[in-house]
Amino acid sequence: MKTAFRTVLLLLLSLYSLTGLAQNMIEGVRIWPSPDNTRVVFDLSDQPDYSYFFLKQPDRLVIDFKNTDNIAELTQLPKDGDRIKRIRTSLSKGKRAVRIVLDLSNQYDEKVFALPPTGPYGNRLVVDLHDRQKTPLVTRKPRLKNRDIVIGIDAGHGGEDPGSISKSGTHEKKITLSIAKRLQRIINAEPGMKAEMIRTGDYYVNLNQRTRLARKKQVDFLVSIHADAFHSPRPRGASVWIANDRRAESELSKWLKNREKNSELLGGGGELIKRTNDDNLAVFIADLTKDKSLEISDRIARNVIAELQKVTRMHKTQPQNASLAVLKSSDIPSMLVETGFISNPYDFKNLMSRTHQEKLAKAMFNGIKKHFYDYPPQDSLIANMRPTKHKISRGESLSVVAQRYNVSVQQLKLANNLKTDVVRVGQTLTIPRVN
The missing domain is CATH 3.40.630.40 (Zn-dependent exopeptidases)
Structure with missing residues (x-):
């Protein structure tokens, strides 16, 4: 029933466009919440002609679509998103325009842009609402000893x-x-x-x-x-x-x-x-x-x-x-x-x-x-968990073993009382722990 009604409505709106009414249609709205931002996508029948502005107390994002009608369902919001309280229509100044209002829970940094048809999607208007960063994103914290x-x-x-x-x-x-x-x-x-x-x-x-x-x-x-x-x-x-x-x-x-x-x-x-x-x-x-x-x-x-x-x-x-x-x-x-x-x-x-x-x-x-x-990082737990013994395999040299366990050749020689750098296949070496 809903599909039939939608089809009829699309046909009627198409006829209206031929008689000089709105040439574009908002056909759907999709919302993608993430930890740091929320993306809202308006699916349109044609390239959007739009403008937008913010209002405060309460916080709102208002988008005006020129020469556009709306047939999208605006009441459905994802359960795991809390940046947008509601999406609704409001009175527009233009006769052939749609005003969409996003009621927001806070103030956000926005990025609004149109996308052309690609892949499974047609024309779109994308609204990205980003949380405002209170601290720099790349601040490094000191790493702990025996870390993961x-x-x-x-x-x-x-x-x-x-x-x-x-x-x-x-x-x-x-x-x-x-x-x-x-x-x-x-x-x-x-x-x-x-x-x-x-x-x-x-x-x-x-x-x-x-x-x-x-x-x-x-x-x-x-x-x-x-x-x-x-x-x-x-x-x-x-x-x-x-x-x-x-x-x-x-x-x-x-x-x-x-x-x-x-x-x-x-x-x-x-x-x-x-x-x-x-x-x-x-x-x-x-x-x-x-x-x-x-x-x-x-x-x-x-x-x-x-x-x-x-x-x-x-x-x-x-x-x-x-x-x-x-x-x-x-x-x-x-x-x-x-x-x-x-x-x-x-x-x-x-x-x-x-x-x-x-x-x-x-x-x-x-x-x-x-x-x-x-090759564990020296400050990692795995570096302190590594084996204390190593059996020499074919093709391995003392320098290869030293590199593998992040120790020097000299440290290996001292730990194993070696006079030369020569090792033989099957020989077991003690790996020294180096702080």
């Missing part, structure tokens, strides 16, 4: 951005969040490790905001989870992507232009960058940070590929380099995992399987865990 190693998990897309869409209409954003939550659970079950989610529900997080959130949460590593797509159903398999040197260099140069503001993000090395008057020294220190980040990213990516090969077909068997926004921060080691092709029927079937999602999450975890057990 923090892994940031970024579920790709979300909210208004569905990502790729399967033939059956399943959105990539749904798959990525499901896998991300499984990875979160596995990481949090591991002593000495903690997961931090970039998004926890179906809402959109700006790409730049994703890395800012990762930095705010002081992650040691960031993994972004996606599902690939292609115009042909033939390609299939997983792949792992890391930042290329060119992107890292570009981001590094931007940071160095504003050393005073950005250096705090780099921890101890950042203080040196901020205080030195020597530009060459600043570049050298920042470059070391970038190189270390890329080295860690590449090492973990290779670990994860080795684990993924055990549970799924691989589209690429080596880490791929790309200039991707979520991988842009030269101070945060990171990787992007394409878990399969949503456009391939075999991959899609697997990606919709809870069992397969669990295997993918476990493989990612195993690859990440291997690195941090081999």
